[in-house]
Amino acid sequence: MKTTQFLLLCILGAALLSAVNCNNANGPDNCCFKLYPGRIQANLIKSYRLTDHRCPKSVIFITKKSRSVCVDASAS
Known part of the structure; x- marks a missing residue:
């Protein structure tokens, strides 16, 4: 029983640490x-x-x- 609880705690801790690392x-x-397809x-x-x-190249x-309006950088 204690081994199962310890294993579950380790898995939960690893999941929390990986979520923190992904955010950083x-x-x-x-x-x-x-x-934006038109002209400004x-x-x-x-x-x-x-x-x-x-x-992707844009301005x-x-x-x-x-x-903020995104347009293709190669458009004139």
């Missing part, structure tokens, strides 16, 4: 997987930033209303 992974913060007027854009090199435009 060093991945990109912002990736764009759904791109230049006067509505406040700033922009490129996505991380580990993400994130920040509008004057503080909204």
Whole structure:
């Protein structure tokens, strides 16, 4: 009985530790997987930033209303 409880406790502890390690992974913060298909007027854009090199190539435009819009980096 004690061996079974100890084994169950070890499995539970391993599961909790693996969940903590997954949350601390060093991945990109912002990736764009759904791109805006249209054109954005230049006067509505406040700033922009490129996505991380580990993400699909895209640009994130920040509008004057503080909204983020993802567009294809190769689009003109």
